[in-house]
Amino acid sequence: MTYTARDGASNTVLRGCDFDIAPGEFVSIVGQSGGGKTTLLKIISGLLENTEGEVLVRGRGVKEALRDIAMVFQSPTLLPWRNNLANVLLPMEFRRRSTAEARAHALELLELVGLGDKAKNYSYELSGGMQQRVSICRALVSHPEILLMDEPFGALDAMTRDQMNFELQRIWQETRRSVLFVTHSIPEAVWLADRVLVVGDRPGRIIADIAVDLPRPRSKDSRYADEFADLVARVEGLLGVEAGIS
Numbered sequence: 001m002t003y004t005a006r007d008g009a010s011n012t013v014l015r016g017c018d019f020d021i022a023p024g025e026f027v028s029i030v031g032q033s034g035g036g037k038t039t040l041l042k043i044i045s046g047l048l049e050n051t052e053g054e055v056l057v058r059g060r061g062v063k064e065a066l067r068d069i070a071m072v073f074q075s076p077t078l079l080p081w082r083n084n085l086a087n088v089l090l091p092m093e094f095r096r097r098s099t100a101e102a103r104a105h106a107l108e109l110l111e112l113v114g115l116g117d118k119a120k121n122y123s124y125e126l127s128g129g130m131q132q133r134v135s136i137c138r139a140l141v142s143h144p145e146i147l148l149m150d151e152p153f154g155a156l157d158a159m160t161r162d163q164m165n166f167e168l169q170r171i172w173q174e175t176r177r178s179v180l181f182v183t184h185s186i187p188e189a190v191w192l193a194d195r196v197l198v199v200g201d202r203p204g205r206i207i208a209d210i211a212v213d214l215p216r217p218r219s220k221d222s223r224y225a226d227e228f229a230d231l232v233a234r235v236e237g238l239l240g241v242e243a244g245i246s
């Protein structure tokens, strides 16, 4: 992917991003800030057109597969004048499929994330973590095959973030979507994923594809396992992280 500025200057931000994701697989992406992770998700979601190479979803180009892809952003971006149920149903309205069945499914999803009793509430009545759960429901309501998540828990405090990780693991185990999850937290990336893709920068490229074979469902104790610490240390080493608590 090369961005071209108005003055004609070009900036190649991704080169050599070659990977596959299996149906139902959970893949985390970590890398230095500015390495091109958001650019990569935007290309896969069809928001941005890549200048070279191709992205295929079950053999079809992204543009033909847009219905099968949903994205969750760092901020929940809920519409303040719609209640939570109406926010979750928005993608179905765009598709003119806001049927009784879709409504029932939206309510089921809210139930699944523990917000069944908040369907009629508005986003300003919810905490940040709750709002992000509503936005995850909105992404899932159209039964996408692929869920793209760009730092979805980056704005949350550490305790809520932990809770959201458990929540996401549970949702993923129940719905079995393919998930591509971008995060700055290496422990979060390892704890959630079947594989961690490490993106090197300038230009962004995949420098490692690491399998995470920790048993599922993962618990709090998984974070204290030697294998977990080894994997985190390996990714830190690849990214040149000297020390840090994240």
Ligand SMILES: Nc1ncnc2c1ncn2[C@@H]1O[C@H](COP(=O)(O)OP(=O)(O)OP(=O)(O)O)[C@@H](O)[C@H]1O
Binding pocket: 003, 004, 011, 013, 031, 032, 033, 034, 035, 036, 037, 038, 039, 040
């Ligand atoms: N619309 C754009 N036009 C020109 N350059 C861009 C544009 N969007 C991003 N870039 C550049 O592409 C590079 C990668 O940005 P991107 O946001 O994809 O990185 P990132 O890995 O997601 O960063 P972070 O971890 O900080 O969110 C950066 O150098 C950025 O300045």
